[in-house]
Amino acid sequence: MNTRLTKIIQEIDLQNRPDISYIANLIQTNERILDLGCGFGELMLLLKQKGVRVQGIEKDERCVIQCVKRGLYVHHGDIDHGLKHHLDKSFDYLILNQTIQQTLNPGDIIKECLRIGKKVIIVFPNFSHWQIRLSILLSGKTPVTDLMPFHWYDTPNLHFLSAQDFKDFCEIETIKILQTASFNRRREIKWLPNLFASLSLFVIAQNEKN
């Protein structure tokens, strides 16, 4: 591994990103990965270090430039209309790490991801976290929390969903849930995740009958 990449990875603060380490552990060397909404490329760097063939899509120009500087392969574009050209099952995993809630048509994008990827890893802020529930109950206002630190007028998040909402969606669409995990800022949450987790992770795949 080259020194430059190792140095960049050391600079990234992964202490408070249990989700990123969890995803990096799921993926095997030599698998082909597409990271949708890859941001500054933290996850892609970890995967690259592991020998994973990883590429990303990102719409923020600053993020894209940073990724190129880090020697990552990133496509500057919008996933709402940037996936059609990819062939069926051409990736081992597609990753939507805190991206899906910012897209225009999440349902369509998830289906498109299931077409392109053998498996899809999807992570989103869990809207049924107790702090959010309490905040709505007590203040009667759209919640502003650590995890969703935006106001209704400046948030990039267009959709709000909970772990339970996502399970329901998968049932209606007959999507297979292969694995789930839940996190707060520092660690994995096992007990009552729909109440205590601030982040929900699902690994899903197309139902073979579909």
Add this chain to the structure above:
Amino acid sequence: MPTTDNQDQSGERSVGIVETKLFTFPSLTLDNGETIKPLEIAYETYGKLSPNKDNAILVCHALSGDAHAAGYHEGDKKPGYWDNYIGPGKAIDTNLFFVISSNVIGGCKGSSGPLSKNGKTGKPYQSSFPFVSIADMVNAQEKLVSHFGIEILFAVAGGSMGGMQALQWSVSYPDRVKNCIIMASTSEHSAQQIAFNEVGRQAILADPNYLKGEYSFEHRPAKGLALARMVGHITYLSDELMREKFGRKPPKGNIQSTDFAVGSYLIYQGESFVDRFDANSYIYVTKALDHFSLGTGRELTAALSVVKCRFLVVAYTSDWLYPPYQSLEIVKSLEVNAIPVSFVELNNPAGHDSFLLPNPEQESIIRDFLLSSWEEIG
């Protein structure tokens, strides 16, 4: 936009005084079966070739460019066309890389072209020069690269027509290129791009001095060529930049033939072009551009299935001559082939010419794209 042109002449970040050189090869057989005999290529080099010859970057120029990419010719005030990007410590760092900048065949800047002497007649070819394709230009460059003993180019890079050459390199010689940088370019001309070139060619053909290409140098089709360049120049700038630069201001000086500053700018560009370019070459090179086609969609994906290098593709939102969708065509076809590619669309207002202008973001994208590859190998 600030330029560093003159400050750098003696500064640390310039390659300094350079000279265009000429290689002569016995011959080159073109794609259409005809042969150029002898084959001449004008070129410049900057930096040092490493002992194992693994640090060479070939730089390909655009339509009206030449071999002079960086540094200064003796006595010149203006540096080579890509001096913003090539030099010690610059994006294409000559402390690390050996840069070869070659002039295309078919042009009029030293390489074999309509102005060259036909071996058989002893007179300039003029319009009897054979049709030259982008692939032919690349095959000529391959001879030059091989002459240096370079088996594998660390990178090939270019904007606009230079980008097409770089792309063609990755297809023609997939085992001989490690990195490919394509800026403001396309895998084939659209009808609109052909249309602009056609207007230019028709302006030259309509000039009474053109004489089916057999004009004398005292009576060249200057007006036609100047008009062709004027049309071209409109397409190089964005609407926004033109408005900013010229607005509806009156022309400077005593120009009788135009009422507007933008008009006098175009007239100046056209007239100065005539002094440094040949009308026949303009026709040959624009035809090479228009005929270049690796296709789009599935056809392009099939064409690019042979490539092996990593790619950096840069497009500009304000470029309406080679709009970003054309760069995306290339990127998508590479992605379908699982070829490593980075695509950046820069929101720079300067239009098609953006790839030539200083831009810190762009400089660091190119530098770091090259460095990340260099360190991975090293």
